[in-house]
Amino acid sequence: MPGPGAYLIGDEEKKALMEVIETGYLFRYGDKSDPKFLAKVWRLEQEVSKYLGIPYTVAVNSGTMALWIALGAIGIGPGDEVIVPGYTFIASITSIIYARAVPVLTEIDRSLTLDPEDVKKKITPRTKAIMLVHMLGNPGRVDEIKEIARSNGISLIEDCAQAFGVKYKGKYVGHFGDFGTYSFNVFKTITAGDGGMVATNSRKLYERAFAIHDQGHLPLRQGVERGSRTVIGLDCRMTELSAAVLLAQLKKADMMKKLLKEKKKRFKEGIKDIKGLSFRDLPDPEGEIGTLLTVFLPDEKTARKVGDALGCGVVADSGWHVYNNMEHVLGQMVVDSTGCPFTCPYYREKGGSMEYSRGMLPRTDALISRAINISIGVFDAGLGSGFGINITSDDKEIDEKIARFRKAVDKYL
Numbered sequence: 319m320p321g322p323g324a325y326l327i328g329d330e331e332k333k334a335l336m337e338v339i340e341t342g343y344l345f346r347y348g349d350k351s352d353p354k355f356l357a358k359v360w361r362l363e364q365e366v367s368k369y370l371g372i373p374y375t376v377a378v379n380s381g382t383m384a385l386w387i388a389l390g391a392i393g394i395g396p397g398d399e400v401i402v403p404g405y406t407f408i409a410s411i412t413s414i415i416y417a418r419a420v421p422v423l424t425e426i427d428r429s430l431t432l433d434p435e436d437v438k439k440k441i442t443p444r445t446k447a448i449m450l451v452h453m454l455g456n457p458g459r460v461d462e463i464k465e466i467a468r469s470n471g472i473s474l475i476e477d478c479a480q481a482f483g484v485k486y487k488g489k490y491v492g493h494f495g496d497f498g499t500y501s502f503n504v505f506k507t508i509t510a511g512d513g514g515m516v517a518t519n520s521r522k523l524y525e526r527a528f529a530i531h532d533q534g535h536l537p538l539r540q541g542v543e544r545g546s547r548t549v550i551g552l553d554c555r556m557t558e559l560s561a562a563v564l565l566a567q568l569k570k571a572d573m574m575k576k577l578l579k580e581k582k583k584r585f586k587e588g589i590k591d592i593k594g595l596s597f598r599d600l601p602d603p604e605g606e607i608g609t610l611l612t613v614f615l616p617d618e619k620t621a622r623k624v625g626d627a628l629g630c631g632v633v634a635d636s637g638w639h640v641y642n643n644m645e646h647v648l649g650q651m652v653v654d655s656t657g658c659p660f661t662c663p664y665y666r667e668k669g670g671s672m673e674y675s676r677g678m679l680p681r682t683d684a685l686i687s688r689a690i691n692i693s694i695g696v697f698d699a700g701l702g703s704g705f706g707i708n709i710t711s712d713d714k715e716i717d718e719k720i721a722r723f724r725k726a727v728d729k730y731l
């Protein structure tokens with residue numbers, strides 16, 4: 319089983335789901351005068367807003383679409399550049415491509431999130447936004463990145479897909495940019511199998527995001543008559559079934575965070591004395607949700623041996639999360655004299671040129687090739703976290719896994 323929420327699905331989710339099925343209202347819109355209509359999607363939006371302290375939210379069908387909607391609502395399109403880390407789930411990059419913009423792959427640092435120094439170097443007159451990805455249950459370097467966005471007059475999108483419930487200096491991530499986006503797929507903190515959320519402090523951006531997610535309508539399909547719609551939208555709506563499950567899961571989010579942090583603490587204590595081993599930098603250790611524990615070995619050779627012994631490999635091999643492994647993106651995105659299907663002539667007219675290749679982010683490569691992700695609450699081979707514990711692991715199991723880890727490291731370090 320993958321993420322913490324998935325382990326904790328129980329009677330509460332089952333009851334909420336059955337309630338919706340019995341009403342017959344599965345669509346987010348229903349007859350408001352009928353007491354049977356429970357408006358679960360709307361209620362989820364209100365509850366998540368309250369939980370995160372962000373006034374406007376739109377529930378959608380995935381974290382990928384949440385990103386694409388945020389880009390569209392900000393007005394990012396052909397010819398624009400968006401700064402994005404080379405270590406992130408592929409959707410951060412592909413959502414930019416599908417917005418017909420150009421992803422500018424950028425280095426990470428020891429926090430495994432955007433390196434502010436490299437972000438500064440990547441800014442051009444075409445830069446329209448920075449996508450800060452709060453990776454592996456931890457916040458990125460919010461203050462530094464926010465300041466770079468502010469001083470350059472560009473937008474900030476926080477990809478919080480792996481960070482629902484994470485805080486930075488006392489506030490939930492997603493609060494700091496123009497948009498925060500979330501995923502509720504099965505590997506995430508709370509889940510309904512799939513699902514997503516867009517959050518913003520701006521009423522104007524909210525209305526645009528809502529319209530993009532639902533055929534150009536204003537919130538709740540009110541106030542926009544035929545003939546006066548200004549936004550062309552699609553259908554990225556969430557169903558009442560997903561929202562029912564997520565409402566039940568949301569009630570468990572704080573408990574999940576507490577459990578994960580306790581288990582992570584025990585694991586970390588159990589290996590922290592190992593010489594030559596170091597931990598990932600945490601921009602706010604208090605704010606993390608504790609889903610993963612990332613360690614650095616002194617060099618790639620040792621890390622690979624340890625990763626093989628544990629059966630999880632090194633982070634550099636976590637397929638869909640590392641730009642080097644996205645061969646279709648690297649291949650398709652070369653903007654040369656023959657043009658490119660994903661970009662448009664405006665980009666070259668604006669003076670842009672971009673080439674993508676394996677090894678183009680040497681500092682990212684060097685870091686992730688000697689890093690190992692230990693699962694505390696997200697068991698996911700695709701994330702390189704096929705070794706570790708889960709949210710239901712007891713102390714005995716944690717200690718066994720610590721012993722296994724120490725044995726593997728002792729052999730090779």
Ligand SMILES: Cc1ncc(COP(=O)(O)O)c(C=O)c1O
Nearest residue numbers: 380381382407409479501502503
């Ligand atoms: C960082 C990041 N961004 C975006 C997404 C996309 O979310 P979804 O799978 O819900 O489309 C994910 C999902 O794994 C992710 O980890």
